[in-house]
Amino acid sequence: MSERYDVVIAGAGPAGAQCARDLAERGYEVLVLETEPEGTFPAQSNKSTGGTFPSMMGSFGIPDDVVMHYTDSVVLESPDENFQLTQPGAVLEFADFKRYLVRDGREHGATYRFDSRVSQPIVENGEIAGVRYDGGEEVYADIVIDATGPAAPLAKALGVSDLERKRQAIGIEWEYEGVALDYPGYADLNDSMMLRLDHDFAPGGYAWIFHTGADTAKVGLCFIQNEKYSPTDDRVRIDDALARWLDDDPRFAEATRIDDSQHRGSAHIQPPKQLSTDRFMAIGDTVPSVDPLWGQGIDKCMRSGRAAAVTADRCFTGQMDTSADEMTIYDMLWHRNVAPKAAMRLLMTHLIYYAPTERYNRFIRDLRRLSGDTLSSANAGNPLALAKLFHVGDIPLLRDFVAEHRELIGQLLPGPRSLLSD
């Protein structure tokens, strides 16, 4: 007889593992299939800087022992300016965080199967009925969830995900010791997460230093491929870009790389298409959910895992209904709770990465001038707050941006309403 669960989840990242925690807690039979072996998990998928905020820690009950370092502020930096915002945060040990989610899910009754690479959906009568993994293995479920990150084998096969290579942002970081965190002429980065806008080092993206205690920090950068400032041969050049920053910036003059501390991965910065279909949901980075402005992916993934668990619970309650219509509850929750105003924020992200390096100095000065409330509103995609960050001198920049991004703008703004209200 074939094996059967209420829900099968592909991928034990933050999205899949949080969804499994929530479902198991509600008493559902849930199986998580993870491609990596358990003994070394997570290895290749230990990809994140792990910068997050108290709201994520509190909402999802994340314990202090997965935190490497608590921070007090976020610093935004351009070549000549900086802006420090008081904002408590936490830099997670991402591997410990992932292992904690698995352990806690198991304690609530979720089943985990490692070394189990999901390859494709089992489709019966036009509907997904389960998944194939490890070549010939099969497992059936009433609802299947793809939480494999950008790999997205199920979402791609079902036509739910349409991740475009040209909208892929790639990121790399290493942990360093001996970093001069309070160097003359720069902001004091002790107990801070710093993001730097500077095409010389992160062409078409941003660089970062996240303090992890004493003189250690996570140092990395990311950029979108195929954009104005991005090199086309990304695989080689993102390492070169990081090496160049490390060579040029005096804060790294005495820094040494900590062995085996590399984190590397990708995410898509594009409008999401469909998020679900009959008996199926795509969660976490399987759909483009990373906050496009400041790279917050963990909180988004946890929220999407929770939204999928709520949807499954609703579909199973009373007379079971896992039709595409009923699954759109997930789409509604995603647009409301996971990535509100996604269109406006995506557009802003592309515009920020498009602006020349010189413009970043003024941007940071404007942030210093504006109130914290205006900044929060701008960050939330409020058009009036965003307007305060533009000047008459930006008209040529905006004109060129519109000319070069017609396709994206068309995708994001099918009608004038959606910009303001999606």
Ligand SMILES: Cc1cc2nc3c(=O)[nH]c(=O)nc-3n(C[C@H](O)[C@H](O)[C@H](O)COP(=O)(O)OP(=O)(O)OC[C@H]3O[C@@H](n4cnc5c(N)ncnc54)[C@H](O)[C@@H]3O)c2cc1C
């Ligand atoms: C360099 C870098 C730095 C980042 N820094 C931050 C940060 O500071 N703060 C923040 O909030 N976000 C950050 N992010 C983003 C954040 O890490 C991601 O958004 C988040 O990890 C995505 O979670 P996920 O569960 O969707 O996918 P993933 O974390 O990618 O997990 C997917 C899981 O699925 C497994 N898998 C893949 N394919 C298969 C398959 N076929 N079958 C079974 N299992 C499979 C993988 O092994 C993995 O365990 C960063 C990302 C990168 C790349």
